[in-house]
Amino acid sequence: xxxxxxxxxxxxxxxxxxxxxxxxxxxxxxxxxxxxxxxxxxxxxxxxxxxxxxxxxxxxxxxxxxxxxxxxxxxxxxxxxxxxxxxxxxxxxxxxxxxx
Amino acid sequence: xxxxxxxxxxxxxxxxxxxxxxxxxxxxxxxxxxxxxxxxxxxxxxxxxxxxxxxxxxxxxxxxxxxxxxxxxxxxxxxxxxxxxxxxxxxxxxxxxxxxxxxxxxxxxxxxxxxxxxxxxx
Amino acid sequence: xxxxxxxxxxxxxxxxxxxxxxxxxxxxxxxxxxxxxxxxxxxxxxxxxxxxxxxxxxxxxxxxxxxxxxxxxxxxxxxxxxxxxxxxxxxxxxxxxxxxxxxxxxxxxxxxxxxxxxxxxxxxxxxxxxxxxxxxxxxxxxxxxx
Numbered sequence: 001x002x003x004x005x006x007x008x009x010x011x012x013x014x015x016x017x018x019x020x021x022x023x024x025x026x027x028x029x030x031x032x033x034x035x036x037x038x039x040x041x042x043x044x045x046x047x048x049x050x051x052x053x054x055x056x057x058x059x060x061x062x063x064x065x066x067x068x069x070x071x072x073x074x075x076x077x078x079x080x081x082x083x084x085x086x087x088x089x090x091x092x093x094x095x096x097x098x099x100x
Numbered sequence: 101x102x103x104x105x106x107x108x109x110x111x112x113x114x115x116x117x118x119x120x121x122x123x124x125x126x127x128x129x130x131x132x133x134x135x136x137x138x139x140x141x142x143x144x145x146x147x148x149x150x151x152x153x154x155x156x157x158x159x160x161x162x163x164x165x166x167x168x169x170x171x172x173x174x175x176x177x178x179x180x181x182x183x184x185x186x187x188x189x190x191x192x193x194x195x196x197x198x199x200x201x202x203x204x205x206x207x208x209x210x211x212x213x214x215x216x217x218x219x220x221x222x
Numbered sequence: 223x224x225x226x227x228x229x230x231x232x233x234x235x236x237x238x239x240x241x242x243x244x245x246x247x248x249x250x251x252x253x254x255x256x257x258x259x260x261x262x263x264x265x266x267x268x269x270x271x272x273x274x275x276x277x278x279x280x281x282x283x284x285x286x287x288x289x290x291x292x293x294x295x296x297x298x299x300x301x302x303x304x305x306x307x308x309x310x311x312x313x314x315x316x317x318x319x320x321x322x323x324x325x326x327x328x329x330x331x332x333x334x335x336x337x338x339x340x341x342x343x344x345x346x347x348x349x350x351x352x353x354x355x356x357x358x359x360x361x362x363x364x365x366x367x368x
Contacts, residue, residue, distance in 0.1 A: 005126045012122060016115045025107030027156045029173040034155060036172055046177040050161065051169055057335040059255045060163035062175070066182040067260060068339035072319040075342070076304055078186045079349055083301050085193035086353035089200045090294075093364030162257060189262050189350065196357040203364050 110151040117144035131205070131212045135198050142191050146184045153180040228280050236278040243271035251347045255336070261346030268347065269354035276358065293356040300349025304342050311338075 024031045032039065036047045053065040067075055121144060124137020153176055161178035163169060206212055209220050244267075251264030276284040288296075308319035316323040321338025322331040329337075 002127075009119060009122060009126065013115060013119045016118065017112060020111035020115055021108060023108065023111055023152075025103070026110050026151055027154045028107070029155045029158070033152070034172065034177055046179040047172040049178055050172050050175045054163050054169065056332060057339060058332045059336055059339060061255055061257065061260075062161040062163065062178040063181050063185070063258075064254050064260050064339060064343070066178055067185065068342055069321065069335060071182065072308070072342065075186065075346070076308065076319070078190055079301060079304055079346055081190055082193040082353055083297055083349060085197050086294075086297055086356045088197050089357050089360040089364075092200050092204050093360045160258065185260075185262060193353070193357075196354075200357070200361065200364070203361060207364070 111148070114144050114148045114151065117147065120144075129214045131202055131214065131217075132199075134214075135195070135202065138198070139191070139195055142187075146187060146191075149180045149184045149187075153177040228278065228283070232278045233283065236274045240271045240274055243274070244268060247271060247347070247351075251343055252340070254343055255340065261343035262350055264343075265347035265350030266354065268351040272351065272355050273358055276355075281362075288355065290359050293352045293359060296352035297349050297356065300345045300347070300352060303345030303348065307338060307341050307345070 028034075033044070033046065035044055038044050049062055049066055049070065053062045054060060057065045057069050059065050118141060121137045121139075121141030124140060125134055128134055128137065155173060155176055158174055158176050159167060161175050161181065163175075167174050169175070202212060205217070209217060211217060211220065247264045247267030247270075249264075250259040250267055251261055254260035254264065272284075272288055275287050307321070307324070310325070311320045311323050312318045314323040314325060321335045324334050324338055326334050326337060
């Protein structure tokens with residue numbers, strides 16, 4: 001059982017290192033995800049946001065504009081997730097009825 | 101060769117960190133240690149996303165009036181930063197739920213060891 | 223929390239630090255438009271300032287700051303601030319969370335978006351602070367039910 005786990009770990013590591021060697025160079029500004037236009041001709045979101053965030057919301061911090069404006073519904077859903085996590089702690093730990 | 105190393109060493113460190121997390125999940129018997137392994141696993145994914153957002157000679161994604169916004173190469177890619185900001189907060193919340201569940205398990209069975217728990221349940 | 227005596231030195235140090243951490247939390251929330259920061263980071267700092275007193279002082283001292291029953295309503299208020307902002311924008315004829323249509327008079331649409339982002343950041347900060355404190359409180363309570 002332990003040998004199987006070690007084999008799984010080594011396989012996992014080797015597959016990931018093999019896959020990581022094919023990734024684009026880190027920090028290269030010519031990467032596809034940093035381009036202004038994707039290979040299919042549409043606008044890349046990250047570059048569009050850098051250029052237009054200040055005109056859209058007059059806010060210098062681009063991350064704040066994405067978080068609060070472009071992806072605001074996503075942030076709302078995440079806030080609901082955090083809120084639900086808080087409620088779950090009440091339900092689990094403050095349950096006075098003994099189950100044992 | 102040096103170029104290849106400089107372009108990829110961050111990914112290899114992320115892979116090492118992933119393996120540390122998976123080691124914790126697979127080998128440790130204590131459920132708290134397994135949860136810590138899960139947290140390390142998650143942090144490594146966050147680090148990977150932050151590392152692919154980087155560009156050489158770029159600054160943080162806060163608009164500076166002296167640096168022109170039109171040239172995209174002047175600023176880091178802000179999209180992975182935003183996604184990971186949400187991921188970190190959700191991670192903290194789910195970690196709290198995980199520890200709450202562990203406390204409920206300990207209150208009921210009096211142990212957190214995986215093997216003893218399996219025996220207690222049967 | 224089980225019975226243990228609080229150390230006066232630790233309590234004095236936390237009492238000295240707590241207001242500054244809380245002030246810095248609000249600064250991070252409100253200055254998030256111009257520097258790294260925002261609702262989540264500021265909310266976590268606020269929670270740190272509250273938890274510092276709870277850890278160092280115990281239940282008797284922490285009752286003076288934010289009581290345990292106050293955390294759930296604070297979290298609900300945070301979520302409602304966020305949701306109401308989106309709902310007001312929808313009632314004014316736009317999409318959900320489309321800040322341009324918020325009823326601020328005499329401002330161009332981009333500036334209205336600026337203020338809309340600030341409102342929801344405050345909501346996020348309140349909710350995150352309340353929920354982190356809530357998780358800690360419930361863990362301390364849950365220990366007693368064993």
